[in-house]
Amino acid sequence: MTAVHDGYWCEVVARSPDAAGEWALGGYGAATPSLALRWLRGQARRLSDALDPLPGHGPFPVRSLRPVAPNAPNPGRVFREWLVDLRYQETQLSALLDGRHISVNAGGPDRVGGTCDADVYYSLSCRPIALDFLNDWRSVTPHYADA
Numbered sequence: 001m002t003a004v005h006d007g008y009w010c011e012v013v014a015r016s017p018d019a020a021g022e023w024a025l026g027g028y029g030a031a032t033p034s035l036a037l038r039w040l041r042g043q044a045r046r047l048s049d050a051l052d053p054l055p056g057h058g059p060f061p062v063r064s065l066r067p068v069a070p071n072a073p074n075p076g077r078v079f080r081e082w083l084v085d086l087r088y089q090e091t092q093l094s095a096l097l098d099g100r101h102i103s104v105n106a107g108g109p110d111r112v113g114g115t116c117d118a119d120v121y122y123s124l125s126c127r128p129i130a131l132d133f134l135n136d137w138r139s140v141t142p143h144y145a146d147a
Contacts, residue, residue: 005099006129007029008029008127008129009028009029009030009129010036010040011024011026011126012025012026012122012123013025013123013125014120016118016119018112019116025043025047030126033126036126037126040124040126041089044079044104045080045083047075047124048079048080048083049076051075051079051122052068052074052075052077053065073107073109074108075107079122096128099130101126101128103123104125106121106122108120
């Protein structure tokens, strides 16, 4: 069976096993691996700005932000570091072209819904949308009844 790719499905998800929740934060159907990575980079920037805001670059007053210890869990920092790791993104681009799934994941303790402290895991992922070439409706030759 030969598989062909009909685009790439990208998504951003937050999960918390402790809080028994999973939240879809966004999804995108990309036509090419390059467009998929561009979308993932935009989402990584959105997550890093929300989870680890840089002083002076967001809605929070500088005095309200505190540095996080280098060894403390910091999902925002993980996504910010992935954003500038172009060599690794090239590896992920090759993986997509080869038909493999890619992801960037980070997590740590957080306050969920203002009511409980729980571990929350964030995931940026992309997978090729594979079509079964032998069974795909677009590859079937139409048959007409004889008159």
